[in-house]
Amino acid sequence: MKSIHILYTFIFTVTVISVISGCRKELEYVPESYxxxxxxxxxxxxxxxxxxxxxxxxxxxxxxxxxxLGNIGxxxxxxxxxxxxxxxxxxxxxxxxxxxxxQLSAQSDVVYYYWQRxxxxxxxxxxxxxxxxxxxxAEPVKSRLLGEARFLRAMGYFYLVQYFGDIxxxxxxxxxxxxxxxxxxxxxxDVYQLITSDLQYASDNxxxxxxxxxxxxxxxxxxxxxxxxxxxxxDYPNAKKALDPLLNTSETRLMDNFADLFKEENENNIESLFxxxxxxxxxxxxxxxxxxxxxxxxxxxxxxxxxxALPTAYAANIYPLQDSFRxxxxxxxxxxxxxxxxxxNDWWRDAGKPHIKKYEQxxxxxxxxxxxxxxxxxxxxxxxxxxxxxxxxxQTTQALPYINQVRRRAKVDDLQTVIGNTPTQxxxxxxxxTERMKELMFEGWRWFDLKRWGLLVQRTKMYNxxxxxxxxxxxxxxxxxxxxxxxxxxxxxxxxSGY
Numbered sequence: 270m271k272s273i274h275i276l277y278t279f280i281f282t283v284t285v286i287s288v289i290s291g292c293r294k295e296l297e298y299v300p301e302s303y304x305x306x307x308x309x310x311x312x313x314x315x316x317x318x319x320x321x322x323x324x325x326x327x328x329x330x331x332x333x334x335x336x337x338l339g340n341i342g343x344x345x346x347x348x349x350x351x352x353x354x355x356x357x358x359x360x361x362x363x364x365x366x367x368x369x370x371x372q373l374s375a376q377s378d379v380v381y382y383y384w385q386r387x388x389x390x391x392x393x394x395x396x397x398x399x400x401x402x403x404x405x406x407a408e409p410v411k412s413r414l415l416g417e418a419r420f421l422r423a424m425g426y427f428y429l430v431q432y433f434g435d436i437x438x439x440x441x442x443x444x445x446x447x448x449x450x451x452x453x454x455x456x457x458x459d460v461y462q463l464i465t466s467d468l469q470y471a472s473d474n475x476x477x478x479x480x481x482x483x484x485x486x487x488x489x490x491x492x493x494x495x496x497x498x499x500x501x502x503x504d505y506p507n508a509k510k511a512l513d514p515l516l517n518t519s520e521t522r523l524m525d526n527f528a529d530l531f532k533e534e535n536e537n538n539i540e541s542l543f544x545x546x547x548x549x550x551x552x553x554x555x556x557x558x559x560x561x562x563x564x565x566x567x568x569x570x571x572x573x574x575x576x577x578a579l580p581t582a583y584a585a586n587i588y589p590l591q592d593s594f595r596x597x598x599x600x601x602x603x604x605x606x607x608x609x610x611x612x613x614n615d616w617w618r619d620a621g622k623p624h625i626k627k628y629e630q631x632x633x634x635x636x637x638x639x640x641x642x643x644x645x646x647x648x649x650x651x652x653x654x655x656x657x658x659x660x661x662x663x664q665t666t667q668a669l670p671y672i673n674q675v676r677r678r679a680k681v682d683d684l685q686t687v688i689g690n691t692p693t694q695x696x697x698x699x700x701x702x703t704e705r706m707k708e709l710m711f712e713g714w715r716w717f718d719l720k721r722w723g724l725l726v727q728r729t730k731m732y733n734x735x736x737x738x739x740x741x742x743x744x745x746x747x748x749x750x751x752x753x754x755x756x757x758x759x760x761x762x763x764x765x766s767g768y
Contacts (some may be wrong), residue, residue: 289522310378310400313407316414319397323421323435324484326390331545331643334362334384337578338432339713343725344732345584346715349562349619352577367735367746373754375768384433391439394422398441399507409474413610416474420486420494421466424645426467427498430460431717434747437758438463451758461502468495474510476667478520483537483546487522490543493646493654500654501721508658512651521648523678529600530629533641543625543645549640557643559636561625562709564665580710583732585623587706595679599710625711649675649708654703661695668697675708680703699742700723720746741767 295697309319310696340346348366350361361379362371373380393518397418429436437452438460446636471491472741478487492511495596515521524530524540538542545554562576579585580600588596600623652671657667669691684700692700705718719725726742744767755761 271277277316279321283484297677306396306400310397310404310406313410313703316397316401316404316410319393319400320414320417320421322714323390323397323418325394326386326393326546327421327424327545328426328553330386330390331645332547332557334560334577335379335386336555336557336713337362337560338365339716340384340711342368342729343719343737344580344581344728345710345737347581347733348578351574351619360655364734365735365748368739368741370739373749375749375755376752377749380748382752384429384751387429391422392431394425395441399443399660402441404678413476416471416491420471420475420491422661423464423498424495426464427494428459429571430457430464431501431720432729432748433750436460437761444518447760454759454763461498462500464646465495465507465641468511469500477518478542484544486543488519489515489518490646493542493651494610495649496658497646497653501717503661503721505658505662506677508587508608508654509662512655512658515648515651516655523652523674525678527679528643530599530628530647533630536642540648541644542648542651544641544645547640549644554638554640555643556637556639557628558639558641559632561628562619563623579619580625581733582622584706584710587703589681591681592679592707595707599625599627599707601629607712622717627711640722644712647712649678649713650714652706654695657701658717660694660701663694665694665697666691672700672704673695675704679707703729709735744768 306319309315337346337348341348346366348363352363353367358378361371361372361377363369364377365379367692399415401418404411406414419631426436426438433458435454438453438455439447440463450462468491472488472495475488475491476483478489483485491514495510496508496515499505499511502752521542522539524535524538528539529535531539547553547556552723560577562579580688585600588599602623628639628641628643630636631639632642652674656668656671659665659671668686669683677685681687684697688696688700702718702722702724706715709715716725725746726740730737744765749763749765750761755764
């Protein structure tokens with residue numbers, strides 16, 4: 270493989286997906302094989318199937334240990350003591366938490382797999398955009414499908430630019446020379462420009478959430494992600510502009526009860542803007558519950574304790590006494606032995622420590638075959654982002670109602686009541702640092718949040734004991750470009766600093 274393009278074109282020909290419609294909670298995928306883009310995007314049905322295949326690629330990426338990226342290696346999450354002892358691949362995974370100077374390298378299989386999967390999804394989105402744009406699908410379906418493809422491309426590039434900085438940026442526009450000889454690294458600022466352009470198109474052309482099939486993205490999800498990207502690059506006026514419509518729509522609102530967010534019967538709810546879909550069918554389950562160790566392997570009782578990742582001690586103790594409702598829905602501290610009796614699985618080194626409860630599934634499902642959906646964006650995140658935007662533009666008092674909506678749902682006092690006065694701008698900043706963890710723990714955004722605030726290294730060294738002696742700035746603000754890519758793509762001439 271000489272370049273990224275060759276990789277994703279090859280993958281496209283063997284992962285085309287057709288859609289079976291039905292009354293299930295999610296997009297259903299039936300694989301076909303060896304269809305060219307011209308064949309797939311020849312008509313509306315094929316175009317819908319092609320886009321569905323891109324969702325499937327993200328579903329695959331988010332259902333396993335790779336879902337831990339964004340959570341571990343922060344003040345919020347870490348791998349368990351067991352993981353490094355498994356050696357090989359798992360030792361490399363633990364390095365994303367500990368920042369081990371030997372294992373977190375360009376040779377990391379974990380980092381390469383993540384890079385590869387994201388570029389496969391981006392590449393297939395590029396193919397979809399190219400062929401749908403030139404194809405015969407009638408409006409308004411064409412614009413809707415292009416909105417989905419551009420949302421998915423933006424999502425992939427947002428992960429890539431955040432984790433790797435300047436990156437190769439193939440698009441839907443053919444470039445024979447680059448496709449043959451490789452793409453150079455594009456400055457991050459230009460990548461963000463493509464991302465915001467894609468998300469603006471998606472915001473303008475996707476239907477409202479209530480008019481889209483569950484499991485497919487929608488106008489409100491595009492607006493939320495666009496606001497998040499603008500917030501990331503500190504373009505506060507455009508972040509506010511993107512988020513404003515979400516505050517005045519009947520399409521979304523907070524669920525009344527925080528705990529109800531994490532019950533399977535409430536998936537794709539009014540607060541959810543976009544979530545990854547899973548079922549009990551083979552190939553469409555996820556094993557995040559097993560990864561987070563919240564079920565007992567032997568008896569399938571809740572709270573077996575200990576597996577791949579868990580909250581840091583700081584995160585496990587971040588909830589004040591009054592915040593018991595959110596804590597109780599987020600963390601599990603009651604465990605069962607192998608016979609289903611209250612107790613501990615003592616053979617886990619981390620037995621007894623609090624574990625993430627959010628992803629626990631129904632009792633008749635195995636922990637490595639869960640049908641629980643996984644949130645990507647929800648309205649509480651929007652409210653906290655909006656409060657941050659207002660605060661950063663000097664409107665601290667105006668920001669309070671938005672953070673307080675989230676707090677009131679959690680049945681805790683308004684922020685000004687706790688502080689004893691209207692908070693200063695810095696006090697509200699500090700409150701958002703903890704509020705976002707309490708609300709969104711292990712939903713994939715902590716690494717992004719800390720990096721945006723300039724606190725990734727400082728807070729991780731302070732609160733993640735595994736990383737305290739290893740983490741360096743600016744090195745660990747990015748992951749290394751995979752060695753395999755450096756060898757295959759001769760137009761990448763430099764590695765990220767420190768690797």
